[in-house]
Amino acid sequence: MKALLCERHGPAETLVIRDLPMPPPGPGEIAIAVKAAALNFFDTLIIENRYQTKPELPFSPSAECAGTVAALGEGVTGWRIGERVAAWLGYGAARERIVIAADEAVRVPDGLSDAQAAGLFVTYGTALHGLIQRAGLKQGETLAVLGAAGGAGLAAVEIGALIGGHVIACASSADKLALAREHGAQEVIDYTVEDIRAGLRVLTEGRGVDVLYDTVGGDLAEPALRSMAWEGRYLVVGFAGGAIPKIPLNLLLLKGCDLRGVFWGDFVRRDPAAQRANMERLLDWAAGGHIRAHVHAEIPLERWVEAYALIGDRKAKGKVVLTL
Incomplete structure (x- = not known):
């Protein structure tokens, strides 16, 4: 099988495609023929050894994928060959076949493309976990989203609007803000002007602001924190701006607000039942057209450098997906 591999840490140009043996599923596992493997901002970090997850070399990037069940391990029930399926791995999905525990996979409903299904886990999973489990966003509350046109931000815009929040999209260009409006934002701010x-x-x-969903960090964090309402909830989601901000803690006291981390990857590990319920909810929403699961580009695996550049140069509006 073909696999995109990180054999030494470095930029996307240092990745290689290798032919590897086809892995068989063990007891309780299923093999998935991967059709789409989604990329996220942290994929640009993990290959340079700049992310909190540090896999042993060599490894494949991409944390999430969709495809079909290719083989069943001993003792597996409830699945059949050829069923459409999606899964979260953490890393390792950019290859033609993966093997995972059968209970870690979720079914993909009809009407949802492989690319859309592959891209739901990280961005939409994080947004749903952040807005529901961490922030408790209520109908009518104000939600501001920093980096609102990227994959993570756009998911928060959609879900926030769907559950009744008044969404303010904050992004770095007029076309990005227009995209956020298309996905449910009621107000917009271009923070470059x-x-x-x-x-x-x-x-x-x-x-x-009642809830602030920050995917950017950097220089935007402190002025955004100064904009919080009394008992507001500031969600720390990521640092696409490049710098991890140093927050003056006196602002939390003066605002009576909370600073809350959103570590979706650890949530998956600690509460798999809640994670499965979240993903089933998201897949149903996407299949029903309630969320659009916007895919910016579907790019063949062999053109991975182009895919990474879209994310690294902050040109992606929505998800970037590698196709196999």
Whole structure:
């Protein structure tokens, strides 16, 4: 089988495609013929050894995939060959076949493409976990999303609007903000031309933001935190801006607000039942058209450098997916 491999740490150009033996499923496992493997911002970090997850070399990137059941291990019930399936691995999905525990896979409903299904886990899974389990976003509350047109931010815009939040999309260009509006944002701020703190103050009529979903970090974090409402919840999701901000803790005291981490990967490990329920909910929403699961580009595995560049250069609006 073909596999995209990181054999030494470095930029995307250092990855290689190798032919590897086809792995058989063991007891309680299924083999999946991968049709689509989605990329995320952390895929640009993990291959350079700059991410908190540090796999042993060599490894395949891509944390999530969709395809069909190719083989069943001993004792597996409830699955049949050829069924459409999606899975979260953490890393290792950019290859033609993977093997996982049967209870870690979820069925893909009709009407949802492989690329859409592959891209739901990290961005939409994080958004649902963050907005529901971590923030407890309520209908009518204000939700501001930093980096609102990337895969992670766009998912939060869609889910926030779906569960009744008043969504303010914050992004770095007019076309990105237009995309966020298409996905449910009611208000927008271009933080390259407008002061984000002032903009949020105006759009919330001075009351502040109830929930802030921050995928960017960097220089935007402190002014965004200063824009929180009393008892607001600031969700730390990622650092696509490159820098991890240093937060003045006195702001939490003065605002009476919370700073909450959203570590979806560990949530999956610690509460697999809740994670499965979240994913089944998301897949049903996507199949029913309630969320669009926007895919920016589907790129053949052999053109992985192009796919990585879309993410690294912050040109992706929605998900970038490698196809096999």
